[in-house]
Amino acid sequence: MLRLFDTAVGDIVEIVPIAPGRFSMYVCGPTVYDLAHLGHGRYALVFDVLRRYLEWRGLKVRHVSNITDVDDKILERAEAENRSPSEVASEFEEKWFSTMAKLGVLKPHEIPHATAYVGQMVALIGRLLDEGVAYLGEDGIYFDVSKVGDYGLLARQSLESLKAGARIAEKDFKKSPMDFALWKFSDPSSWSWESPWGPGRPGWHTECVVMSVDLLGEEFDLHGGGLDLSFPHHENERAQAEAMHYKFSHHWVHNGFVMVGSEKMSKSLGNFTTLDELLETTDPRAYRLLVLQSHYRSPLDVNSQTVAEASRALSRLDSTCQRVLDAGVDMTSSQLDEEELQAFREAMDNDLDTPTATGRLFELRSKVNQLLDDGMLEEAGKACATMEHLFGALGLTLHGTEEAELPSNVKEIVERREEARSVKDFALSDRLRKELSDLGFAVEDTPSGPKVKRR
């Protein structure tokens, strides 16, 4: 079975689903106040791949991922643009899902919204107060981290050492600098909800506890997100769950950052590229391939060079598929290669080792070409079908490279070029190739005729 690196353990552990054959996962989703950047794309792709792989392994997965639509930054933007927070939130949520669709990220089965859970958050905060693990501060209700014995587990640090490095501005009334806001009082005239303690807004760390427990129960298999969420966000979620005596998530999984040069890409550093910008010039599948070619916990450098390399690698995969199609091989009846499936499973089971898995698939691609060269069409079909199937399991669909319908002027030039070649007028032929090239099309001469593709 699958083994994954569990942040709470600090090591790779065997993943044993709570209910055999089923898997429940909660992945922290975006705060919708701006466009999604490459880092969001990576986490979404990583957990999309995890989900798809679990499903490929035959598990019935329940994937929940939230939309955080209550946040100070949403309010700031709304005020700056003189519109309501909900308008801002719904705009960026819509854009989020349209970008995710381009990336081929499957929609989670449930998409809870924080605003729909404020009532439940208030109820949870009330219970935390009753338990004596929360207290009233000057500007809100705070969680008392000293009440959780192993606070700091996900940071792999003790409360003492966390305190030692705390950079957070001290508020005198807080018992510990690590204590965090559960409820923030606010002016009733601004964006706020009613609570027994007065109008206000919920702190960020409570919503995921309430939503995950509501939809997946007090005990579920996996909780995930970007590495930057491990502390304090996930730790604070865990602290609340501990205080409530929930069993909560069995495993905590985090993906590494997208780097810009040697710096983490983040909104606060302002060094981000939006996914939409990337996708204007890049096949979304190339970004998925780039993500797959590095391990999910490693930092990933995304720049024009690494993107170009992935694009190039992708187009070679596509052209191999095209070769198989051109050879007239019917892959629908092809058996899959068991040995390859097994190797794929082993790589993926080993902490989602997609670089090894894809490396193997590139070798398979080479094998398909060799078999085609040798005229072993049936074997080539089997290998190609396996390759397509396994890339498909990773959410990457391969397809042929030929344009379904060429513009008529392009078609006409191609025909004229063929005529020129048939009478060996290669000077004209080369001029026409140049013309096509200027129009953005590449032509390749093959035994079965010219192949035209967009460049």
Place this chain on the structure above:
RNA sequence: GGCGGCGUGGCCGAGUGGCUUAGGCAAGGGCCUGCAAAGCCCUGUACAGCGGUUCGAUUCCGCUCGCCGCCUCCA
């Protein structure tokens, strides 16, 4: 200051106590081609530095240097 991680051939990027050079991209040579392209074959002898453990370390341990992340909002 505390904690965690990283340093692999031109670049990206896996992995391992000794089998056999992961893989991708780029490069060089060859086959094929009117020329190209695609494809195939061949080529580069890498694991930061210094010690230690070991019959043997890129892989284990220690130290040094360099880099990064978290401890504040962040995927």
